[in-house]
Amino acid sequence: MHHFAYRDGALFAEDVDLREIADKVGTPVYVYSSATIERHYRLYEAAMASTAPGKPAHVFYAMKANSNLGVLKTLAALGAGADTVSEGEIRKALAAGFPASKIVFSGVGKAESELAFAVEAGIYQVNIETEGELDLLSKVAQRLGKRQEAVFRVNPDIGAGGHAKITTGSSANKFGVSFEEVHRLYARAANMAGVRIMGLAVHIGSQIREVDAFEAAYTKMRDLVLALRAEGHRVDRLDLGGGLGIPYEVPKDFDHGPGLIEAYAGMVAKLMQGLDAELGFEPGRLIVGNAGILLTKVLHLNPRPTKEFLVVDAAMNDLMRPAMYEAYHEIWPVAEPAEGAKTIAYDVVGPICESGDTFTAGRELSALKPGDLIAFMTAGAYGASMSSTYNQRPLVAEVLVKGDKFAVTRPRQTYEELIGTDRAPPWLP
Structure with a gap:
């Protein structure tokens, strides 16, 4: 509501x-309504907490949706993490009170200076999207005397979203490394001095109002986690991204109940049962739209x-x-x-x-x-x-x-x- x-x-x-x-x-x-932000976040956080019993379910608010300082401080006070896509967003997240240990850095074109700032700040995780970024992150972190925790964002070739311009999971989109390359890259990353590779991430699009596309993508990701583990790799984290949509045609008596969120959480819980991985989620529009x-x-x-x-x-x-x-x-x-x-x-x-x-x-x-x-x-x-x-x-x-x-x-x-x-x-x- x-x-x-x-x-x-x-x-x-x-x-x-x-x-x-x-x-x-x-x-x-x-x-902006504080009460609405607070209600939506609490409802989402509670639903995601049920997806991986015994393991943390991390909620990183996608700042690109709304980076107003008042909105950010409201969410930081609720215990949310922040999903950022630039140095500017990292800086603003820190200024709003998000601890560095709850900040994720996503994005397909991270500059060397941005990676250096993220590593120095001690953020939770970098979502690596290209082999060149992997090499650059390792070089930057070594120069700073650190080993940065990171995951590979994988492109599952399953795109979805409310518009072609907000679909991100197709092979035609610029985001993430391909399934064909991730095994080789994971093996490379496992031996790098500046990177501690922790798992995988995926995000297929925005304004998605059904769970089928999520389920198809997450099924591929679950299988990939198991395959990498069979190769002897450590895969402790699986960041499932965001993208759950909201109704824009809102009647005056509309109550934004938990139906879609509960259906999504139920699907994730069933699919990830027994995987023994920390799950991450990156909602944006769903919280503030x-x-x-x-x-x-x-x-x-x-x-x-x-x-x-x-x-x-x-x-x-x-x-x-x-x-x-x-x-x-x-x-x-x-x-x-x-x-x-x-x-x-x-x-x-x-x-x-x-x-x-x-x-x-x-x-x-x-x-x-x-x-x-x-x-x-x-x-x-x-x-x-x-x-x-x-x-x-x-x-x-x-x-x-x-x-x-x-x-x-x-x-x-x-x-x-x-x-x-x-x-x-x-x-x-």
Whole structure:
């Protein structure tokens, strides 16, 4: 479930009226619910704990979904680990309170300087994705007088996901080492002075709403663990990645119950029974997706003979998902519509000078006017984290709600800050 609901004719985030946030912070603004983040994490953690009795089940939150400091601190306080994909994410995870011993470093293109920072920080695990990275990590760790624990991310040639751009497990994708190469690489790594190879990792995609593809990939991974052990190798860890999806078409009485999570956990527990390995999980969207909204204000109406445009102050630079993935987001007016209120089919668009700056076409909404507030629902994942300053628009503000309190956790970028990041070449006045 999420904690956004109508109360006394207005949309609230927990116990905070969204109109108050719009008045004090301005729009567009992302608003996150602490209660939703906490509920989803606890539900997921409890389910994963049942998958490997007697062995730890590590939950590493995938920071790329939402790296807001308030969100990160909320999850760190709950005991989560962090799945990172850059030095910047490692640094932010540490700043948010995640211990280095709970940080995983993933990603297909790790630079030498990034690996050096990760090794010096003493992170839990590096997920190796290429033979070149294996050699580089060993060299870096030896130079620093350390032996870094690592696993091989394996590409199972089983891709899944809600869109081609978020499918990562196919052989056509850039991620991981192939099944054909992993035996040779594991044997090489076992004899390296700078790497202590601990096991395997896999991640097949994102926004997956059924367990069949996971089961097929995990079956291959289980068999690979057993085959490597038969060759005399130590395989203590199996990182199963993330990718469980969430519903984006969310009715107002929606309760995000544990059905999919329980089905996934049950499948993992059955498949991994007797494997005697520490399991790792990397959820992102599942934890924060329904926990956030993008609050925006109607600027103009632009009626045409065949359609009506609703122009809002949020744009594709603030919420990229519809333009990039043709993604769907529910749109709720902040003022609760009256029963049986007139609806109009709107094309909801932003101010960016591109036709692609369209959030939805022909969406039936209650009649709106300039100054009205609307909320793009289920925007807590891959919203603010993918935002940009395209068209020289300042980065959007972010707010975290806790009960009847709220705090700005990322102020809206000022124009002075935006322009101040540039430097003129010395030969120009």
